[in-house]
Amino acid sequence: MKGIQMVDTKSQYLKIKAEVDAAIFSVLDSAVYIGGKTVQQFSESLNEYVGSKHTITCANGTDALQIAMMALGLEPGDEVITPSFTYIATTEVVALLRLKPVFVDVNPITFCIDPEAVRKAITPKTKAIVPVHLYGYAAPMEEIMAIAEEHNLYVIEDNAQAIGCDYTFSNGVTKKTGSIGHIGCTSFYPSKNLGAYGDGGAIFTNDTALAERLKMIANHGQKVRYLHEMVGCNSRLDAIQAAILNIKLKHLDAYNQARQEAAAYYNNAFANIEWITTPFIDSYSTHVFHQYTLVLNGVNRDELAAHLTEKGIPNMVYYPVPGHKQKMFEGLYIDETNLTNTNWLTERVISLPIHTELEIEQLEYITSAIINYKK
Numbered sequence: 001m002k003g004i005q006m007v008d009t010k011s012q013y014l015k016i017k018a019e020v021d022a023a024i025f026s027v028l029d030s031a032v033y034i035g036g037k038t039v040q041q042f043s044e045s046l047n048e049y050v051g052s053k054h055t056i057t058c059a060n061g062t063d064a065l066q067i068a069m070m071a072l073g074l075e076p077g078d079e080v081i082t083p084s085f086t087y088i089a090t091t092e093v094v095a096l097l098r099l100k101p102v103f104v105d106v107n108p109i110t111f112c113i114d115p116e117a118v119r120k121a122i123t124p125k126t127k128a129i130v131p132v133h134l135y136g137y138a139a140p141m142e143e144i145m146a147i148a149e150e151h152n153l154y155v156i157e158d159n160a161q162a163i164g165c166d167y168t169f170s171n172g173v174t175k176k177t178g179s180i181g182h183i184g185c186t187s188f189y190p191s192k193n194l195g196a197y198g199d200g201g202a203i204f205t206n207d208t209a210l211a212e213r214l215k216m217i218a219n220h221g222q223k224v225r226y227l228h229e230m231v232g233c234n235s236r237l238d239a240i241q242a243a244i245l246n247i248k249l250k251h252l253d254a255y256n257q258a259r260q261e262a263a264a265y266y267n268n269a270f271a272n273i274e275w276i277t278t279p280f281i282d283s284y285s286t287h288v289f290h291q292y293t294l295v296l297n298g299v300n301r302d303e304l305a306a307h308l309t310e311k312g313i314p315n316m317v318y319y320p321v322p323g324h325k326q327k328m329f330e331g332l333y334i335d336e337t338n339l340t341n342t343n344w345l346t347e348r349v350i351s352l353p354i355h356t357e358l359e360i361e362q363l364e365y366i367t368s369a370i371i372n373y374k375k
């Protein structure tokens with residue numbers, strides 16, 4: 001059996017090597033390394049795929065979030081409601097811009113932001129909500145958008161883990177996550193569902209004026225070269241990454257399907273194990289399984305993790321320390337009594353290997369190691 005990895009980007013690359021290598025060489029040959037038609041093509045293809053009006057590529061997913069928040073013209077001290085149960089980038093950029101992260105709880109079943117908790121956290125200073133489609137499953141966008149409309153707030157979707165995920169509204173309309181909020185952000189970090197071979201990110205919006213601002217901010221605040229209308233930053237997707245992503249975007253649906261098939265194998269194997277809760281799926285969202293995450297009930301996680309590691313089965317805790325407990329946010333007033341689900345999940349989640357190249361033999365080995373663990 002091939003060695004098991006959390007994410008097997010190498011095996012995936014080998015299947016598209018000829019095409020990818022040719023695309024990289026063609027960029028080298030063109031000598032256009034920044035911007036140019038390769039980046040333009042990728043940006044257009046991605047825009048069409050996501051079903052957004054505008055797509056602005058940038059250097060990484062963290063920058064995408066930062067540029068999004070800069071474009072909304074928020075003032076220092078303005079409050080941004082976000083889950084605490086997420087990757088640090090989501091909340092870090094809020095603090096970086098001198099805005100105030102307001103951590104709210106997640107639903108313990110979906111792992112995504114709880115609309116009722118959002119409602120309770122709104123104050124006159126609240127300006128934006130950042131739902132995260134954690135592990136590849138959509139946050140309840142219909143409810144979030146309704147709350148935002150009612151209170152005149154912006155919604156920035158953190159879609160770094162859910163590119164390709166379909167969200168269905170109660171009227172039957174289906175949209176890709178990232179195209180629903182005022183702004184959507186994503187990452188092309190190599191292990192993400194649409195991963196580059198380096199860093200990359202993108203920002204989506206249906207608002208043309210906002211798109212203009214996002215583009216300017218990502219480019220030193222300029223529309224016309226050397227005329228800087230506002231303070232921006234330097235955030236670009238390079239042409240080599242765009243060339244790779246152009247190829248991988250064509251495979252994205254198949255990649256997500258491969259993840260779903262591996263997840264279905266796991267779900268089926270764990271269906272009757274009483275100490276495991278498998279990921280929740282409902283009809284409102286597809287699950288693109290950026291992570292396959294279990295909740296453990298009455299089993300010591302460290303001991304299980306050590307057992308799996310010993311058997312050559314990689315495993316991870318995403319994330320071992322939630323945002324509200326990070327030293328980085330020490331100075332903030334945080335009411336932990338409202339974060340009970342976050343604290344509860346942080347102690348019980350464990351993620352198993354999930355990627356596009358998992359083989360049946362590997363899945364059998366992983367699942368039997370887990371099923372037999374408490375026998």
Ligand SMILES: *Cc1c(COP(=O)(O)O)cnc(C)c1O
Binds near residue numbers: 061089161189201
């Ligand atoms: C990966 C990730 C980011 C940041 O993306 P980078 O490209 O690594 O900067 C932001 N939010 C979430 C939820 C992520 O998983």
